[in-house]
Amino acid sequence: MTADAGLTVTEPDIQAAADALAVGNAALSRACSHAVGMGDDHQCFLYDLAHTASALRICDSLVAWGALGDAEARLACGFIADALGEFHARLFAREAQWGLAPGALDDARDFVAAYRDPAYVATLAGLDAPSHLDDDFELVAETFRRFGEDKIAPAAEHIHRGDTDIPEDIIGGLAELGCFGLSVPEEYGGFASGSESDYLGMVIATEELSRASLGAGGSLITRPEILTRALERGGTEEQKKHWFPQIATGETMVAVAVTEPD
Known part of the structure; x- marks a missing residue:
């Protein structure tokens, strides 16, 4: 395989990966063993360690995914x-350190x-590469992809360049699709049943909206998702x-407020 005439490109090798x-x-x-017991004085290092650990956990899952086909293997190796x-x-x-x-x-x-x-x-x-999603999740992907293409993409450049508020028709449309309730437990009016599929549905919706715009689309889901997880674990029943x-x-x-190291 060649990228340009005369330029040889390495073939994917999942075992090598x-x-x-x-x-x-x-x-x-x-x-990680070395980091046990470290605290605030090592925030920058611990941030790098956590970032690296997250990336390698993703890589672990990609090894199996990469064995499903040629396109999957190419992406996994990269x-x-x-x-x-x-x-x-x-x-x-x-x-x-x-x-x-x-x-x-x-x-x-x-x-x-x-x-x-x-x-x-x-x-x-x-x-x-094929998504390997089941029919239900394919429908989720298609629904949010279409919304992103029809509603978010046409407005994205104006929102970013003008630093404007996200239009109400985007927020209202996403609310009608139920995206803000993807992580909210069913007993409180949301769609989360407590299974791993809750996370997958949220990730798929976020990915498809982010195709159109991360700021005007995908991030609208991640903020309530972060708060919902925190409130579910640490909130009182009255707060929930x-x-x-x-x-x-x-x-x-x-919204989510996050402090940076130091």
Whole structure:
């Protein structure tokens, strides 16, 4: 396979991806053990550690997904190589802080070099891999994709360039589709049943809306999702009864305030 005339591109190799990922996971495990007991004085390092751990957990799932077909394998190899490359960038010249020796990721170097190569990455542009979703989730994806194309995409540039409020017809339309209640428990007027499918439905809807605009589409779901999870775990029953129904219908829009390290 070639990206341009005369330019040879590496074929995907899921076993090589799994082997390289094992190197990354071993280093991550040692770093996590090293981090036990660290507190506020190490916020920046702990942030990098958490970010890396999240990325490698995604890579773990992509190994199995990448075995489903050629397109899946190509995307999986590219993502895993990029995640390991980012891990190395965070680690470089800071190995002691991570509790690792220099060269902890060296055994993954050849894999990262091959699948982070610009020629390989160029082959991923526009690659269409099957979703492997069941019929119900395919319907969720189609519904929110159509809404994004019809309602959000035409307004997205104006919203971003003018820093304007999101139009009420977008908020109202998403409320009618039930998107604000995707993470709200059923007993409080939402659609969450407590199963893992709740998360998948939210992720699919967020992804499809973000195709049109992250700021004017996808983030409208993530904010209530974050608050809902926090309120479900730490809120009182009175708070849940008061806020959950309002969040589910879109009557009350929520925001999230996050502090940065230091």
